[in-house]
Amino acid sequence: MERCPACNAKYIGKRVCHRCKTDLGILIDIEEKAEFHREKALFAFVSNDFEQMFFHARRSCSLRRTPDAVRLLACAALVVNQFNLALFLWSSLRKSR
């Protein structure tokens, strides 16, 4: 998160927005869970556990849908032979440019 979603103030790493006092804790927790699952997916990939990679990449992407999360999920879908999903995700990235 780079900015407060309520007032657009720059995010300075606190759980409460310094300007509007919005509780940002839930969003921060979601971002941290997404990062946790992203790291698990990458670890599963280097461990050749592609089903676990796919599971964690999907969780990460559902928690925080960034272009990198979609790219990781597309790669995970590819290695578990879900080619239609991989193509769908990859083409959705190209359309969002």
Ligand SMILES: [Zn+2]
């Ligand atoms: Zn704010």
